[in-house]
Amino acid sequence: xxxxxxxxxxxxxxxxxxxxxxxxxxxxxxxxxxxxxxxxxxxxxxxxxxxxxxxxxxxxxxxxxxxxxxxxxxxxxxxxxxxxxxxxxxxxxxxxxxxxxxxxxxxxxxxxxxxxxxxxxxxxxxxxxxxxxxxxxxxxxxxxxxxxxxxxxxxxxxxxxxxxxxxxxxxxxxxxxxxxxxxxxxxxxxxxxxxxxxxxxxxxxxxxxxxxxxxxxxxxxxxxxxxxxxxxxxxxxxxxxxxxxxxxxxxxxxxxxxxxxxxxxxxxxxxxxxxxxxxxxxxxxxxxxxxxxxxxxxxxxxxxxxxxxxxxxxxxxxxxxxxxxxxxxxxxxxxxxxxxxxxxxxxxxxxxxxxxxxxxxxxxxxxxxxxxxxxxxxxxxxxxxxxxxxxxxxxxxxxxxxxxxxxxxxxxxxxx
Amino acid sequence: xxxxxxxxxxxxxxxxxxxxxxxxxxxxxxxxxxxxxxxxxxxxxxxxxxxxxxxxxxxxxxxxxxxxxxxxxxxxxxxxxxxxxxxxxxxxxxxxxxxxxxxxxxxxxxxxxxxxxxxxxxxxxxxxxxxxxxxxxxxxxxxxxxxxxxxxxxxxxxxxxxxxxxxxxxxxxxxxxxxxxxxxxxxxxxxxxxxxxxxxxxxxxxxxxxxxxxxxxxxxxxxxxxxxxxxxxxxxxxxxxxxxxxxxxxxxxxxxxxxxxxxxxxxxxxxxxxxxxxxxxxxxxxxxxxxxxxxxxxxxxxxxxxxxxxxxxxxxxxxxxxxxxxxxxxxxxxxxxxxxxxxxxxxxxxxxxxxxxxxxxxxxxxxxxxxxx
Numbered sequence: 001x002x003x004x005x006x007x008x009x010x011x012x013x014x015x016x017x018x019x020x021x022x023x024x025x026x027x028x029x030x031x032x033x034x035x036x037x038x039x040x041x042x043x044x045x046x047x048x049x050x051x052x053x054x055x056x057x058x059x060x061x062x063x064x065x066x067x068x069x070x071x072x073x074x075x076x077x078x079x080x081x082x083x084x085x086x087x088x089x090x091x092x093x094x095x096x097x098x099x100x101x102x103x104x105x106x107x108x109x110x111x112x113x114x115x116x117x118x119x120x121x122x123x124x125x126x127x128x129x130x131x132x133x134x135x136x137x138x139x140x141x142x143x144x145x146x147x148x149x150x151x152x153x154x155x156x157x158x159x160x161x162x163x164x165x166x167x168x169x170x171x172x173x174x175x176x177x178x179x180x181x182x183x184x185x186x187x188x189x190x191x192x193x194x195x196x197x198x199x200x201x202x203x204x205x206x207x208x209x210x211x212x213x214x215x216x217x218x219x220x221x222x223x224x225x226x227x228x229x230x231x232x233x234x235x236x237x238x239x240x241x242x243x244x245x246x247x248x249x250x251x252x253x254x255x256x257x258x259x260x261x262x263x264x265x266x267x268x269x270x271x272x273x274x275x276x277x278x279x280x281x282x283x284x285x286x287x288x289x290x291x292x293x294x295x296x297x298x299x300x301x302x303x304x305x306x307x308x309x310x311x312x313x314x315x316x317x318x319x320x321x322x323x324x325x326x327x328x329x330x331x332x333x334x335x336x337x338x339x340x341x342x343x344x345x346x347x348x349x350x351x352x353x354x355x356x357x358x359x360x361x362x363x364x365x366x367x368x369x370x371x372x373x374x375x376x377x378x379x380x381x382x383x384x385x386x387x388x389x390x391x392x393x394x395x396x397x398x399x400x401x402x403x404x405x406x407x408x409x410x411x412x413x414x415x416x
Numbered sequence: 417x418x419x420x421x422x423x424x425x426x427x428x429x430x431x432x433x434x435x436x437x438x439x440x441x442x443x444x445x446x447x448x449x450x451x452x453x454x455x456x457x458x459x460x461x462x463x464x465x466x467x468x469x470x471x472x473x474x475x476x477x478x479x480x481x482x483x484x485x486x487x488x489x490x491x492x493x494x495x496x497x498x499x500x501x502x503x504x505x506x507x508x509x510x511x512x513x514x515x516x517x518x519x520x521x522x523x524x525x526x527x528x529x530x531x532x533x534x535x536x537x538x539x540x541x542x543x544x545x546x547x548x549x550x551x552x553x554x555x556x557x558x559x560x561x562x563x564x565x566x567x568x569x570x571x572x573x574x575x576x577x578x579x580x581x582x583x584x585x586x587x588x589x590x591x592x593x594x595x596x597x598x599x600x601x602x603x604x605x606x607x608x609x610x611x612x613x614x615x616x617x618x619x620x621x622x623x624x625x626x627x628x629x630x631x632x633x634x635x636x637x638x639x640x641x642x643x644x645x646x647x648x649x650x651x652x653x654x655x656x657x658x659x660x661x662x663x664x665x666x667x668x669x670x671x672x673x674x675x676x677x678x679x680x681x682x683x684x685x686x687x688x689x690x691x692x693x694x695x696x697x698x699x700x701x702x703x704x705x706x707x708x709x710x711x712x713x714x715x716x717x718x719x720x721x722x723x724x725x726x727x728x729x730x731x732x733x734x735x736x737x738x739x740x741x742x743x744x745x746x747x748x749x750x751x752x753x754x755x756x757x758x759x760x761x762x763x764x765x766x767x768x769x770x771x772x773x774x775x776x777x778x779x780x781x782x783x784x785x786x787x788x789x
Contacts, residue, residue, distance in 0.1 A: 146506070153503030156524035158436035164527040165439035223524055241622040242579055244608070276619060278579070 025121075026101070031114040034059050034078040046101060046121055048094050059117075065092040071103075079115045080105055088126070089119075096345070098354050098364075099123035127352030130365050131372060138282060142233030149226045156226070160219050167212045174205055228254035232285050240378060240402065242276030243284065245330060246323055252288045253321075260296045263303075264317040264336070271323050277330040277398055283373040288321075290366040291334040291394050295319045297357065298338025298392060325400070329380075332396040340388040350382075370394075378402060422538040423449045423468040427459045427485060428501075429477040440527050441534070448534065456480030456488075463493055470537045472521075475502035475513055483509075486516035494555035495547065497537040497718065500604075501525060507625065510604065511632040515557055519720040520604035536717070543730060544714035552691040553715050558598075558636035559683060560690050561591035562649045566637050570630055577623040583615035590652050590679050590686065591636045594719065596621065597676065601720035612672040612725070614679075643689040651757070652679050654787070659752035661783045663745075666776065670745055676721075677728040677749045678756075684712025684729075709733050731767070743769035751777070755784035 009015075020027055020040045026047060029038035036059055039051040047054075047064045054062055059078055067090040071078075074086045086103040093099065103119040184192035196202075228251040253266060260266060299317030317337040324331050341349065348354050350371045355364035374380040379402050386392035424441075428434050434452040441450050451468065453459035455477055463471075471489055475482035486498045500513045503523035513520060521533060544550050569585050569592065572578065586592045593614035600607045600617040607620040618626070629635050638645065659678030663670040685708045713730035717723075724742040728749040731740060740746050750767040759781050768777070 150503045153523040154430055154433065157501075157503070158430070158432045160524050161433075161436035161440040161527055165436070165442065168443060219524075237622060237624055239577070239623065242619045247608075 026117070026119040028054075028059070028117040028119070029108075029114060030059050030079055030117065032079055034114075036062070037114065043119070046119060047091075065094070067091070075105055079107070081107055083107070088122075096348055097351060098348075100126050123352065127365070127368060130352065131369060134286075134365060134369060138233065138286060142282065145229045145233045149230045152222070152226050156219060156223060160216075160223075163212060163215050163219065167209070167216065170208055170212060177201075177205075225254055227251075231281075232289075233282060237281055240278040240280050243279050243281050244274075245277050245279070245284070245332060245398075246270040246272070246274055248279075248281060248285055249288055249321055249323070249332070252285045253292070256289055256292055259293055260319060262316075263296045264299050264319045267318060267320045269320065269322040271325065274323055274325060274330065275400065277400060278378070278402055279398060280373065280377055283377060287370040287373040287396070288332070288334070290370050292319065292321075294366060294394075295334055295336035295338060295392075297361065298336050298340070300338075302337070302339040302389070302391075328400050330396075330398045330400060332398070333393055334396075335391060335393040337391045340390060341384070341386040341392050342388065346384060346386065349384075370396075374398065421447060421449050422470070423451060423466075424470045424472065424534055424538075425451050425453060425459060425462065425468045426501075427453045427456065427471065427473040427477070427482070429454055429474065433474070437530075441531070444531065444535075448538070456482075456485035459485060460488060460492070463489065463496075467493060468496060469541075470497040470499065470534060472499045472501050472534075475500055475504045475509060481509075483512040483516045486513075490516060490555055494551045497540065497554070499533065499537065501530075502604075507628050508632065511625075511628045511634050513604075514599050514629065514634045515632070518554070518598075518718045520599065520602045522602070522604050533720075536723075540714060540717050543717055543726070544710045546710075549711055550714065553687050553711050554718060556687060556691065556715065558595045558634075559591040559686050559715075560639040560645070561589050561636045562645055563638040565589040565592060566630075566635055569626070569635065573623060573627050573630060577627075579619045579623070582623065582626065583618045586618040587613070587615035588649075588653055590649060590683055593676070594680055594683065594716070594721075595634075595636055597721060598719035601722075610722075612676050612722070614676065616672075640686055640689040643685065645686075645689075648682070648686065652682060655679070655681055655749075655752050655756040658756040658784050658787050659748050661787055662748045662752055662780050665779060665783060666748065666772070667744055670748065673722070673724055673728070673745055674748045674752070677725045677732075677745065678752050680712065680716060680725070681729050681732045681749055681753055682708070682712065683715065684708035684710065687711050687715050740769075744771065747772055751780055752784075755781060756787070759784040 020038070023040060023042050026043035026045075027038065027040040028036060028043050031037050036054045036057055039049075039054040041051075043054070044050055047062075049062055049064060060068075071086060071089055075084050084105045086105070089101045089103060091099050091101055099121055100123040101119045102122045103117055105115055105117050107113075107115045181192070181196075231248070231251040232255045249268070249270065253260075253268075296319070299319070303315055303317055319337075320333070320335040322331075322333040322335075345354075345356070350367045352365060352368040354367075371382065374382055374396050378398050380396060380398040383395040383397065384392065385395070426434055426437050431454065434454070438450050438452065441448055451462065453462055456473075457480060459471070459473070471486065473482040473485050477485075482500050482502065486500065489496055489498055497519075498517045499519045499521060500517040501521045501523060502509075502513065504510065504513075510520075519533065519537070521530065541547075541550065544553070565585065565588075569582065572581050572585060586596055596614050596617050597612070599605060600611055600621065602609070605621060605625060607617065611617045611620065626635070640648075656675045656678035659681075660671050660675040663674035688708050688711055709730065709732065713726050716729055717726045724745050727740065727742050728745045731746045732749045732753045747767065747769040751763055754761040754763055763777065
């Protein structure tokens with residue numbers, strides 16, 4: 001107790017203080033009235049408030065970038081009587097960036113003496129989890145799509161064959177009938193013609209071929225959608241393989257037609273001489289889909305939302321997709337005539353969870369996935385041109401000859 | 417009339433598919449007799465009674481699936497052309513199908529494509545009159561690869577699986593190249609139709625499909641008997657290179673077709689060297705009755721390679737014997753076959769398209785010299 005020299009024992013206050021300061025996570029101690037009595041270096045860093053400003057002030061009144069709603073819901077008064085965990089507190093940093101903190105709040109002895117808030121930055125982990133969930137969802141959809149495609153293809157086979165049969169039978173019937181009419185003219189031509197009209201024959205002869213032709217066209221269209229669905233999801237391939245990007249873009253537009261058809265027309269300027277470009281097919285398709293969804297939303301924001309019923313027609317916008325080769329790179333541009341991206345947020349739109357969309361319309365992962373797929377997995381680049389009120393262009397630059405070695409090494413590192 | 421009528425058997429557990437196909441093929445009734453079975457056992461019973469020319473089977477059926485059925489058909493009735501018509505996209509199932517079937521059609525199959533494939537399969541026999549030889553060639557699962565080639569592919573797949581290196585390995589080996597083109601000749605694997613460059617086809621298929629094929633034994637191993645396989649393959653590669661170079665000078669659009677026809681021009685010899693019971697005489701075509709050239713053309717047609725390539729292979733040695741619907745390609749491959757071995761060699765004038773002028777032939781000789789050195 002009264003040793004002259006301080007021992008480095010767990011009770012040593014200097015050691016405890018050093019540990020507190022060294023911790024990466026935030027440690028905050030409040031007294032029973034929620035006034036801050038301890039604010040470590042981690043709290044300074046994560047909540048961007050220096051300790052000397054925080055100490056002695058009410059926690060609830062500090063200018064932390066919290067979304068207070070979940071906090072107040074879980075810990076009314078900020079000093080709980082038993083341990084509470086708050087898994088997800090969204091925080092807006094001073095530079096506008098977003099992250100997520102997870103807190104565990106533990107009462108000090110009895111609860112009359114206040115509590116300890118222990119918080120950690122889980123933004124990156126949550127983003128990875130979210131992308132992983134997204135990837136798993138895609139994988140599941142891929143498997144399902146393949147199954148559905150098979151289920152649809154069986155009836156399509158006999159619908160197609162039967163319709164072809166009907167089409168050819170009808171042609172044969174029609175010529176047989178024409179021959180009979182010639183013969184009938186030698187008998188009671190008028191009576192025969194009357195009988196035929198009674199059965200609406202002229203109309204049937206006119207319309208049946210059209211009905212059959214349209215059915216064949218519909219079959220063709222269903223087959224195309226099913227094929228695009230299979231191609232879009234691409235289950236099983238998780239490495240860059242040479243891919244026809246133009247075809248991949250067309251498949252993606254076929255399956256996502258419902259997202260954009262009421263909002264925009266799509267113009268394609270696809271360079272037919274494009275060589276095969278090494279991409280992860282499912283990931284590339286997902287990236288294009290996300291850009292098209294964003295383009296459609298940007299146009300909705302500029303033109304107003306249509307309810308799809310046609311009751312309140314709204315001028316359609318335009319989404320333009322271009323492909324070309326430049327400087328040993330495949331260039332894919334997705335342009336929209338939408339609202340544009342404010343300059344202030346342009347640097348942050350690729351951050352996970354960053355979104356300007358209301359809940360339910362966006363998860364904040366769309367562009368983060370584009371970044372993962374194009375930059376991290378393919379060693380590509382993304383450029384943005386945007387003008388407020390006129391629209392935005394996202395330009396994906398994908399190397400034709402990725403440094404296969406680098407990708408392989410990265411895979412070896414993370415895989416094995 | 418009835419003697420030339422061909423018989424096709426369709427096998428599917430969905431009766432509506434069978435009925436609809438019968439209706440759809442009705443206009444061909446003069447030349448085609450269509451029979452159906454609801455399953456593998458019934459199909460085998462029917463075949464034991466009354467043979468057919470072509471079997472078209474669904475893949476997924478209760479009890480016996482399409483691959484099992486076709487494997488038994490191959491064993492019991494090797495002459496029958498075996499086709500899978502399936503909506504299945506599960507990779508392992510597909511790989512099994514590639515071993516048992518000659519050709520693959522995916523559901524839904526365009527009626528015209530189905531009609532064309534059936535008609536083509538029925539006409540095949542005319543390419544190879546010797547029916548015993550037909551049996552032996554049609555029973556082949558694949559052409560053997562050069563010793564070491566499959567190991568090299570396996571090694572590449574186990575390592576970095578570089579698409580470029582895989583493409584090169586496949587494109588240089590007639591056995592592997594023909595197998596890959598066989599399975600990409602239809603849209604079964606989602607690859608675009610009409611690719612004739614085996615390297616490109618390999619890239620399109622991707623490492624995962626190749627890996628599944630290697631694991632499922634669907635890539636050919638070595639196994640030629642009584643033939644210096646390495647020397648034979650070196651000649652095939654040289655001919656392919658020369659044919660490609662000729663095509664580039666004459667008609668660049670034919671380059672891929674010329675190259676593959678060059679690579680496979682002598683594949684009948686390899687086919688016969690890998691069927692049991694073949695003799696040196698049959699292989700060299702010296703016994704009069706059979707020609708390895710015809711056997712090669714028959715095999716490629718059976719595997720769904722395009723008519724132009726089949727004709728170029730069929731005509732490269734005795735071109736005058738058959739009508740030439742692709743005279744320039746046939747000339748290119750005939751010239752490559754002769755000049756790759758000897759740039760000063762004698763060309764058969766009857767084998768050269770009259771549209772090819774003497775100055776062009778001289779240019780080809782110089783190109784062949786350039787490739788040889």
